[in-house]
Amino acid sequence: MQETKIQEQRLEQLPVFYMEQIVRQYRYMATQALKSHQAGLSVDQWVVLKQISENNGSSQVEIGNSTVKDAPTTTRIIDQLVNKHLVSKQLDPQDRRRYMVFVTEKGRQLIERLIPVVQEYRQVPVQGFSASEQKLFISLLQRMLKNLG
Amino acid sequence: MQETKIQEQRLEQLPVFYMEQIVRQYRYMATQALKSHQAGLSVDQWVVLKQISENNGSSQVEIGNSTVKDAPTTTRIIDQLVNKHLVSKQLDPQDRRRYMVFVTEKGRQLIERLIPVVQEYRQVPVQGFSASEQKLFISLLQRMLKNLG
DNA sequence: TCAAAATAGTTGCAAGTGCAAGAAACTAAA
DNA sequence: TTTAGTTTCTTGCACTTGCAACTATTTTGA
Numbered sequence: 001m002q003e004t005k006i007q008e009q010r011l012e013q014l015p016v017f018y019m020e021q022i023v024r025q026y027r028y029m030a031t032q033a034l035k036s037h038q039a040g041l042s043v044d045q046w047v048v049l050k051q052i053s054e055n056n057g058s059s060q061v062e063i064g065n066s067t068v069k070d071a072p073t074t075t076r077i078i079d080q081l082v083n084k085h086l087v088s089k090q091l092d093p094q095d096r097r098r099y100m101v102f103v104t105e106k107g108r109q110l111i112e113r114l115i116p117v118v119q120e121y122r123q124v125p126v127q128g129f130s131a132s133e134q135k136l137f138i139s140l141l142q143r144m145l146k147n148l149g
Numbered sequence: 150m151q152e153t154k155i156q157e158q159r160l161e162q163l164p165v166f167y168m169e170q171i172v173r174q175y176r177y178m179a180t181q182a183l184k185s186h187q188a189g190l191s192v193d194q195w196v197v198l199k200q201i202s203e204n205n206g207s208s209q210v211e212i213g214n215s216t217v218k219d220a221p222t223t224t225r226i227i228d229q230l231v232n233k234h235l236v237s238k239q240l241d242p243q244d245r246r247r248y249m250v251f252v253t254e255k256g257r258q259l260i261e262r263l264i265p266v267v268q269e270y271r272q273v274p275v276q277g278f279s280a281s282e283q284k285l286f287i288s289l290l291q292r293m294l295k296n297l298g
Numbered sequence: 299t300c301a302a303a304a305t306a307g308t309t310g311c312a313a314g315t316g317c318a319a320g321a322a323a324c325t326a327a328a
Numbered sequence: 329t330t331t332a333g334t335t336t337c338t339t340g341c342a343c344t345t346g347c348a349a350c351t352a353t354t355t356t357g358a
Binding site for chain 2: 122138147
């Protein structure tokens, strides 16, 4: 009689196990960096603000798609940015369901100031990675995402 | 006059950007798999339950360390498992600050039943990855985590 | 021996997220 | 035109998580 031994998997062999930790620690580091430079922004607020500035006038759905956030989350983050006077919303006269979202001058200046800060913390996790390693890494991540999608 | 052009980074070049999506989708898939098998457990509850069973009688701090969750989160998850009668807590007579956590018979049976389910969804993200690619991938993730730690 | 520090666990709060439902506006088809 | 369906955005709710503060117990070291 033969026993089929199921190979048990340890957490340490699961990519996702590491990814959760990486994401958490990275967000923590990024949050601290923004705080220490008096950004007055959360990481998500930064990402959305930056994305708006690169697609000035686009709708909330479009912003949500490009940052991979759902509609309610996008709405709330944009509202927070509006409250801080970093962006403004304007009804699209062509389609009165949509808002066109614009970066204000204050928002533009904040982005300018924060870009070097963000550049700096973004390179922390990939320190010591060669360019080809980074490319390989990204391609593995893309394959994994495809497997899940 | 020379202008130093800052190389702007797109979200698509950031490993963490993909990791967030992967973690989210993976958790979603895992949640569905557990639900469809009437596990009655969240993903985190499963991980903690399994970890307890492999370290029967250990303290909450030890469980928390091995699953990389903080003390309050560990407390809450264990309490949820206690409510479902899958584990039991017992004051350590040697150190009355500690609880020793044990898997119940009901818990053990549930684990047995769920192991194949978990095995199956765990391989989804790494479909098409060779063994050496998986090893490489893990090592890159470990390096990244080290950079952040 | 006794006060201070460290450790285990718990609780409350603020913030974020996912999901479902709903309001308003637009589109398409009968 | 009018009805049904779709899209955009908003709101509410349940749930999770991270953080800080707190209790109880044990350990340390003066």
